[in-house]
Amino acid sequence: MDKSLSVTQSFVKLPKVFKGNKHYKGLSSDAKIVYSYSLDTxxxxxxxxxxDGTWFDYEHKQHFIFYSVVQVMEDMECGKQKAINIRKELEKYGLWEMxxxxxxxxxxxxxxxIIPSQAPKKPLRYTVKPRKEVLGVTVDGKELTDYAEVF
Structure with a gap:
């Protein structure tokens, strides 16, 4: 067995709600990946x-991150204009608020x-506690009944 394969790897989760959800049908795969990176960050x-509250905005009552155009360029190995377009796309779909x-x-x-029952242009606070209800979304033939199942 190759010992180099035993090195711990880190992974980023891609929300399952992107699969088959009509609200995110036009969202590019690059934007989905950057969104996943931003959730991880x-x-x-x-x-x-x-x-210490360093990354908390008391005016918006929400945590925030910094994710520059240069960081998007490095993470996605793309040019400046594509990185700008990815950031604008995430804001257009309500996944980010800049x-x-x-x-x-x-x-x-x-x-x-991301809450499957909401339209993407209605951004929600990340701190919203999930409610138990039928979401109206099926993943792998199973209807989701809990927001925790989305991730």
């Missing part, structure tokens, strides 16, 4: 900075929760 920010802080300051990105 948001979770790390929440874990690492939970006590708030400029002014000149020479990074843009705050609020990562919004």
């Amino acid at each position: 948001l979770q790390l920010s929440k874990l690492n900075h939970a006590s 708030k400029s802080q002014g000149a020479n300051k990074p843009t705050k990105i609020f990562v919004n929760e």
Whole structure:
């Protein structure tokens, strides 16, 4: 057995709700990947900075991340215009909300929760607690009844 394969690998989850959901039919696969990266970054920010509130915007009552055009270019191995288009696409579909802080300051990105029963242009706070209800979405022939099953 090759010992190099035993190295721990890290993975990013891609939400299953993208599969077969009519609201996200036009969303590019690149945007889905960047959204998954941003969810991962948001979770790390929440874990690492939970006590000091560094990554929490008290005005919006929501955690945020910084995800620059350059970072998108590096993660997706693409050019500047494509990275800009991916960021705009995520905002168009309501998956991100970008708030400029002014000149020479990074843009705050609020990562919004995906709930299959909502239209994508109605961004929801990431801190919304899931409700138990029939979602009206089927994945692999099974109807989802809990938001936790989406991820």
